């Protein structure tokens with residue numbers, strides 16, 4: 612579904628990605644791991660068309676999308692929950708959810724307000740409340756709900772549980788598990804490696820803008836020194 616190969620990206624003169632390789636198959640949950648500043652968010656920005664790669668390829672559902680606009684990438688079916696949530700603060704929860712909603716890919720059983728409220732009952736209870744007045748955890752749920760309302764083929768979550776209270780974090784994990792059970796393809800960036808080992812099928816580790824390791828959850832578990840070296844846990 613998503614295949615990234617030899618990806619290089621820079622911010623002006625400063626090169627950040629040197630050789631990123633990663634892939635997400637249909638119905639797979641895949642993680643991108645690595646310490647702070649190793650290039651995870653830059654990889655996501657490059658996939659989404661928010662940053663134009665200087666070399667390498669990004670293919671999504673068989674189409675080359677390196678250099679495509681964010682609108683094109685979104686229209687092809689990539690939904691992003693960006694780092695820092697970025698919901699529309701003055702719009703209500705409901706307005707946020709419908710603002711970018713679509714089912715362009717004609718998915719059966721598409722996401723609707725009702726389905727999002729069933730997944731996150733707190734959002735239903737606060738449907739008429741301005742997003743800016745929600746707690747951090749509720750805003751995160753809204754960011755996930757908003758991405759789902761675009762009915763993406765691939766959902767990318769960049770640090771979706773960062774800074775959340777454990778109970779809220781658990782709710783986000785529960786939601787991701789439910790999405791996985793439905794066959795949703797997901798690329799996850801997160802630091803909760805213990806949860807990720809249980810939840811995800813495969814993992815990639817980035818070190819200074821390069822993919823230095825990839826493998827299954829069992830392989831990751833068997834390589835505690837690897838995790839310590841590259842992820843710092």
Ligand SMILES: Nc1ncnc2c1ncn2[C@@H]1O[C@H](COP(=O)(O)OP(=O)(O)OP(=O)(O)O)[C@@H](O)[C@H]1O
Nearest residue numbers: 622625627645646647648649650651652653654694
């Ligand atoms: N807009 C920018 N301009 C210049 N350099 C940037 C910019 N954004 C990020 N960088 C640099 O690119 C490198 C990779 O950053 P990136 O945000 O991709 O890392 P990350 O692995 O996602 O880390 P984190 O977990 O801290 O978000 C860092 O050295 C960072 O300082």
